[in-house]
Amino acid sequence: MTGADLLLLALGAVAVGAGVLVVSTKHLVRAGLYLVVCLGALAGDYLVLTAELVAWVQVLIYVGAVVVLLLFAVMLTRAPIGASDDLDRPGWPAALIGGGSGLGLAVLLVDAFRWSRVELPTAGTADRLGEQVFRSWVLPFEVLSVLLLAALVGAIVLSRPDIGRPGPVRSATPAAGDEGGRA
Amino acid sequence: MSEGIGRLAPLVPLLPGLPLAAGLVGLLLPPSPRGAATGEDRARRVAIALGVAGAAGALLVALALLTRVDHPVEASTTWVDLGGLRVTLGYRLDGVAVLVATAVAAVALAVQVYSIAYLKRGPHDDVEVDHRYPPYAAQISLFTAAMLVVVVSGDLILLLVGWEVMGICSYLLIAHDRRLPEAPAAAVKAFLVTRVGDVGFLLGIALLGVSAGSFKIADVLAHPYSTGTLTAACLLLLAGVAGKSAQFPLHTWLPDAMAGPTPISALIHAATMVAAGVYAVARLFPLFxxxxVALTVLGVLAAITLLLGAFAATAQDDIKRVLAWSTVSQIGYMTGALAVGSPTxxxxxxxxxxxxxxxxxLAAGAVIHAVGTTLMSRMGGLRRGMPVTFWCTVVGLGALAGVPPLSGFWSKDGVLAAAEAAALDGAGPTPQWVGWLVWLAGLLGVAVTAWYATRxxxxxxxxxTRIPLADPHDPPALMRWPVLVLAVPAALLGLAGFWGPFIGRIFAPATEAELTDFGDSLTHLGAAVLLPLALLLAGAGVAWAGWRRDSAADPARFLGPLRPVFARAFRLDDVQHALVVRPTNALARAARTGDELGVDGLVEGSGHAAVGLGGGLATLHRAALPRAAAGVLAGALLIGLAVALIGVAS
Amino acid sequence: MRPVVPYVTAALLFGLGVFGVLRRRNAVLVLMAVELMLNAVNLILVTADTTVRAQLPHAGQVFALFVIVLAAAEIGVGLAIVLQLYRLRASVAVDEVPLTEAPTPVPAGVAGVAADRSAAGTTGGVDGPEVRG
Known part of the structure; x- marks a missing residue:
């Protein structure tokens, strides 16, 4: 057991514990906050595993953006302050499937790696990662940018119901009627 | 003389070829326009020209050949070779073939000319002009061509082709008059009944041809068959002959076929259809x-047919049905002569x-044309109005009954003399009792024939007269002349039996056995003639006596309780209906039900099952998000589990 | 370093995510559980980057970055859908989402087009004159 192992074990315990709270708490807002703890613990894991850039991106995007968005959504949907009783449905199939997949994966991974040991590489830098992204993975990177654009447009269209649909006022005009007839 | 035919050989294919071409071209003609004035439109004129030209051309060719041919000639080319089984395309011409071909062509010409006036609107007729004249004339031409193919064919397959074309032509022509409700049923009946026999004919030909390795008639006649094969083949052929020649038990179509136009009846009865069966047997007589055994069966059937037809003819009221049943009876004489071994x-x-x-x-057609009905109970006293028709009918009926010296007397006497020789001297290939059967039936038939002809x-x-309004008159010239011309051979053909060239031609295909058994003379004048003559006088005298007592009443009333039985031809139609038609219909209904419930049910059921299954699956798919997500994730888990277990196991 | 520790952490987090997706009724909580699953995968990718010798160096970390980007896009669209659902039905419970569309009053222009289409379909769909045998 090295220090890194102890660190990983502690951070993993924090992450799993926070995850348990995320899926079991009865307070909507607290679920978001536990998610922050879980994601932060994972960012710590990344740091230990010498993936500095991923760790900071995790903190920036997940903790800084995604969770904030989720909390906004919680508020916009007028979630009640305090505990709610109708958040869950009967849990045994979920427990069966979730437990099965989680424990099954764990058994597989334990079986695969046992108590083996690897040397951690030297701490990486954004320099090395950026070289890979812009040299070997530049095409998927560009495709991802298109995907982000599409998601952006999609989100806007979804949240603005008056875009792209003929409203009653427009269709009442004769020009729109002719257009409809031609179609 | 064969060098004589040498120059005329190219003419032989023209014999069926001319009417065939006329018929095929005629089928291309458009029907006459519905509103056209009678005989004014071009299609009808072209159809008339084609039909008459085809028949006249065939007649000229036949006459030209008749002067030259006296012993068999034949020529053929290979048509198809079916794995060593050769089918040839050729003719086999002998004196008999040319004589029959001449008769066919002559009758066809008479019918074509007669039809011009018969199928035409009369002055008092308000029905529509027969606008289907072009196909009618073309079908007559085809019919004639088919019969001529049967007559001259040198190959059994070619003969079968002509045989089948006749079947379809008879179907089309019997159903020609679509205004008659019974015509389509009669046509279907004729087609189906003859078809039943044709199946046997086809099988017989196949048996003969396959056993001999060739379908050429000369090869088939020369092939030494085993007795079993030959008997089976001849019996099968007889089925076809019975169908086409209206022999018991396949005779039921012929009286119903009277629904066709009268010229068609003349064509079917005199020249083409019913003669084909007798001619086919005569052609293949060396085999029979x-x-x-086959000849014995034929003899029994002939005796039954002869008497059945004669008795059925006594009680009919429809003039055409009397003639139809008389045909059945007369064909019985012919098959009887074949059965006792005298095809000549x-x-x-x-x-x-x-x-x-x-x-x-044709004379009856003239009567029907003048009176407008076919029922004899509504005729009477036509002698004064239609003298030409009357005298022609007298000649025809005299020949039918066998009054000397008209043609029927000589030919029927020839049949009776052959039967007598078979009965008394045991001549011919069949047992003696067959000769007795045919002879006695023939003698009784003479009396009955005389009775119904007189009636x-x-x-x-x-x-x-029993028709109050009409003013019966002789038919127009186009109908009168064919009748008059036909009266000449009807009266005088029997005397040709004394004429050398005629005898030479008709005996041309005769076998040695026939010549030794029955002699080489067509006419038999002797004491034996007196017996039929006495019976003839008795039959005619009884009918006349009955009529003298009450000239308005039907002499058939003396038949008493037998009259309805005879009128319905011993109820054989009912028997046929009960034994064949109804079981067939029941079978068809069962098959249809099975098809609808079983096969269709299976197909439609699988369709319904697929639709239902699809609906069920669609319902399963329309799950809310929780269930769908649970399903997807559980599925993924199960697949992963399976992969892991397989990985562990292997 | 014992790689089994982060691997087991990731496996347990993934199981928790699955459990959360199936257990929760609130759509926002479902999205959070999905984030848990995505992060579990990210952890596995980063751990694998250190333990497995790959052809290209740091492929696991690059993939982790891509997954983060995908998660950001996903959460944007997902939240837009959730908000739209809330606007329409005043509820974000996933098992109350109707599967069949309720008949809604159709605007006049659309109705006219629909009527035209159905009329054209009727005239075009009628078979030719009945054929008699």
């Missing part, structure tokens, strides 16, 4: 000679029958 007598009777039956039908004459032309 070696199969006495049969062919002589066939020729004279062709003449007088065509004459009788027909008296009911139609004598006594008081």
């Amino acid at each position: 000679e070696r199969a006495p 007598a049969a062919l002589f009777h066939l020729l004279s029958h062709a003449a007088f039956k065509a004459l009788l039908f 027909l004459l008296l009911r139609t032309f004598f006594g008081a």
